Amino acid sequence: MQAEIIAIGDEILIGQTIDTNSSFIAAQLNAEGILVWQKKVVADTEEAIRRALDEVHPDTRYVFMTGGLGPTKDDITKKTLLEYFGGEMVFDEAIYEHIKELFKSFQREPKEVHRQQAYIPSSSTAILNERGTAAGMRFERNNCFYFSTPGVPYETEHLVGDKIIPWMMETQMEGKLYHKTLITQGRGESELAEILKDWEEGLSESLKLAYLPSPGLVRLRLSGAAQTKSESKALVEEGIAIMRSKLGDLVFGEDANSLEEIVGKSLAQRNLSLATAESCTGGYISHLLTSIAGSSKYFLGGVVAYSNALKINLLKVNPKSIEEHGAVSEKVAIEMAEGVRQCTGSDFGLATTGVAGPEGGSPEKPVGTVWIAVAGPQGSKAKCYHFGNHRQRNIRRSTLMALDRLRKEVQKIDC
Amino acid sequence: MQAEIIAIGDEILIGQTIDTNSSFIAAQLNAEGILVWQKKVVADTEEAIRRALDEVHPDTRYVFMTGGLGPTKDDITKKTLLEYFGGEMVFDEAIYEHIKELFKSFQREPKEVHRQQAYIPSSSTAILNERGTAAGMRFERNNCFYFSTPGVPYETEHLVGDKIIPWMMETQMEGKLYHKTLITQGRGESELAEILKDWEEGLSESLKLAYLPSPGLVRLRLSGAAQTKSESKALVEEGIAIMRSKLGDLVFGEDANSLEEIVGKSLAQRNLSLATAESCTGGYISHLLTSIAGSSKYFLGGVVAYSNALKINLLKVNPKSIEEHGAVSEKVAIEMAEGVRQCTGSDFGLATTGVAGPEGGSPEKPVGTVWIAVAGPQGSKAKCYHFGNHRQRNIRRSTLMALDRLRKEVQKIDC
Incomplete structure (x- = not known):
């Protein structure tokens, strides 16, 4: 009961695209107890795809191929699979109907290249792709199933997660x-x-x-x-x-929980609301929070106060606090958290102010120095952290630390 | 002149971690004209690592191994490499000095597990890892170089990008x-x-x-x-x-340009400033803008106006506009862009308001409907888009479209 993944695409081999599809498929299979014993990335040429098919291990029961399906000339997986598994291209009316519907939702008309996508090898079973024009395909040979899905992650996630894995679970047995x-x-x-x-x-x-x-x-x-x-x-x-x-x-x-999801749930369960005042995190906290569906129930919004003027005008930070303590200070962090809580009427205010880098550091406040403040029904608290000197990493670490500080404060309140 | 990549780690095979290291290495090699002809992911067991080493193609000149180095028990690459290439573990003073320095910058003390990381196989050349405690290693056998770097992307990016590739360029020849x-x-x-x-x-x-x-x-x-x-x-x-x-x-x-970088450069060249008013994009525009080092020169900040109250109180949107046209409308988008421009004093205001989904849609304004407005020295403009019904995708597409709309407006102004 083992699986192999073959990702097709020069863009992965030259490192231009990160192969998230393989990870997604492996995670889905793993959750069902099916072991992925190998992943391979090959070029998008007929020769490379054919060789990868020839090299599939005799004991492998499931082969997942992603990439190389789509309307443009560089997509050749379907052609290679047709030659490998035999049969001829047949026009699938249901798939074409779906393609037309899809274009209608974008308020556009399908062209001939899109109509071509409704042709499927007669040796395969088509799998309707509700998120795109390129259908998935299932082939079978010597007690092994071969699935082919497009390279676009959004489409492969749908085909594998909503169609292929449920089909496997229904028709095949489970792992250990x-x-x-x-x-x-x-x-x-x-x-x-x-x-x-x-x-x-x-x-x-x-x-x-x-x-x-x-x-x-x-x-x-x-x-x-x-x-x-x-x-x-x-x-x-x-x-x-x-x-x-x-x-x-x-x-x-x-497992798949994220901190922003847990924070959101903790707020929603208590019927509490949140607003953010972000300086060094530049909107990343609010981005993570709003990536969760339904976040408008507890997240009111916030201010990205990148400049001192915005800290003063929108968040009502006292200019004297900035002058005396600097923008990266306990006092300003607290005033930001309290300011955003006040001006939005939220239950909690969450603030960050720091030196993300690479410039702006000083001996006293080196790059990576970050103050995080939480203002809430139980009062206000701020703490200082040092996250090193890499900008992206600082933004991410500050954001996660801020969300975790908030989580702990919210969870102190009874549900 | 071909290369192979071997990524080590169960977490990749079960899809829990996305293998960004392979992509990074492949991109770096490719930029130098070195072809990566295969990528493989194997389990973090001695047996699997050894088998992968045995299977390296005789024509391969560079093998990049990532993962399986680090202070905890599940890291076994170094031990396997020692057995494979021979020699014994030797304590490297310079590496230990570096480990102590690193801990000092985090205001902490190294423990015994960290000191252990200064032991390196005598058959290898150590490569100092300025971003972490696990050193990189270079082995050589039969005219092939084997590089080993830790699984942490931030560390591998440094070791490969700053140390290994420059060494290769200096000592080896170029590709085609x-x-x-x-x-x-x-x-x-x-x-x-x-x-x-x-x-x-x-x-x-x-x-x-x-x-x-x-x-x-x-x-x-x-x-x-x-x-x-x-x-x-x-x-x-x-x-x-x-x-x-x-x-x-x-x-x-x-190539590696991003839209946020191009927008930032366009603003900086013209000495113009920007503020954002985000509803459906929830802070993602300002996150992308502030991920660029030096963005504080042109980005003042903005308001994430997730609730209508924030649109009215902070951005001075007319409550009547929301009542009569709805929050997702041309009128409100324009008032948001103009409002944030006014309250921050920026040259440009960029606003989004839409239905990100999965809830909140109506027959008139289905999920995916987004208004994007740009207010600037040449006046204000808004346009409506339909981005389909997937939340994350809507946020991303709205953000990129907004940045591109802004780019075109900014680039109309002479430098």
Whole structure:
């Protein structure tokens, strides 16, 4: 019950496009206990695609191919699959109807190149792509299924997540692996390892703990590989409970949870609202918050106060505070958080002010110095952090730290 | 002169982490004309790493391995490389000094696990990692170089970009490929293909055009493969000039340019300032703008007016306009852009208001309806768009369209 992924596209091999499709497919398969034992990236030539098909391992039961489907000349997967699996191109009326509908929703007309996309090899089963014009395809040979989806992630996510995996679950059997991930904020990989050390050393061979750091977050993935999926699951769930008790409120969520989602839920459950006053994070906090559907229920908005004038005019920060303490200071952070809370009438105000870099640092306040303030029903608090000297990383780490500070304050209030 | 990439990590195989390192390395090599002919992802076990090393093609000259270096127990690349290439672990004083310095900058003390990172196989040359504790390593065997870097992208980008590639360029020879990419906004893949059709059909075999669509943008990559790098370059540059003349102002940049960078440069060159008033884009415009170092020179900040109250109180939108036309309307978009321009004193005001979804749509204003307004020295303009029904995609497409609308208005003004 193993799977292989073949990503097609020069743009991946030359590093211009990041292969998010493979990750998405692997995650989906993994969640169902199906092991991806290899990923490959090949060029978008007939020869390379054919060679990759020839090299599929005899024991592989599922091959996922992404990329190389679409209206322009550089798309040749469909042609190669037709030659490989045989048959002829047939016009699929249902797919063309869908293409016409799709264009109607964009208030445009399909052209001949789009009509061509309704031709599908007779050796395949077409999979309707509700998010685009290029249909997915399923082929079968020697007890192995081959799925082909377009390179556009938004379309492949739909085809794999909504169509192919449910079809597999319905018609095929289940795997044995089980994973669960805890997501932590505020401590580095090695500090977490110290906390878990004794427990980790006593783990059985069926359990494996992995540390997955990214800027501002460390995910801890516990994987179980027992005789059955339910046995693996039981082992993992038991381990996760122990890890949670050891890590306390360093853990903010599980698996695909994001901090912005957890913060949003915590606010919504308590019927509380939030507004932001961002300087060094430049709108990234509000971007993450508003990426969650339904966030308008608790997020009122905020001010990106990049210049001092905006801090003073819109957030009513006292010019004297900036003069005496500097814009990157406890006093200004607190005034920003309280200012945005007041001018929007929100329950919570969240503020950041810092030196994102690469310029603007001083010996006293080096690049990476960030003040984060939370103003709420229980009063106002600010804290200073040092996040190093990389701009993008500073913005991300400040944002995650700010959201986590807010999470802890909100969760102190009874639901 | 070919390269292979081996990414190590269960987290990539199960799709939890996206393999950005491979993309980064491939892009860097490609820019120097070195072809990456294969990428592989393998599990983080000694067996899988060893097998991948055994399977390196005899003609491969450079092998880039990322992942599996770091202070915690799941990191085993260094141990496997030691066994594979022989020698013994030796303590590297310079690396330990660097580790101590690094901890000092975080105002913390290194622990024993961090000191362990200063041990390096005697068969390798250590590569100092200025962004972290895990050093890079270079091994050599049978005229092939093997580089090992940590899985953390921020560290691998530094080691490969600042250390390994410059070393290769200095000590090795150059490749033959040449690529250039034009980046366009505002038209789909097939419409661009129509414009370029006749020219593209007459292309010689040494040139290849690829369409690389992503939400809101289409990149057009022209690749040349002639006898020498300078020949390839001449062919590509000539082709790019023709494409530019055919596509006109649909093209906003080249290669790694981003729209936010081009907009920022256009403003800075003219000594003009900008403020934003974002509703449906929720701060994403200001996040992209402030991700550019030095953006505080032209970006004053803005208001994320998610609620109507903020539109009225901070941006001085007329409540009657919202009542009569709705928050998603030409009138409100213009009042937001003019309001933020007025309250911040900026030269340009850029506003978005729309239905990002999945809720909030109506038959008259379905999910995906977005008004974008630009207010500037030449007056105010708004336009309505329909971006379909996917929330994240709507936010991204609205943001890119808004930045591109602004770009065109700014570029009308003489430098």
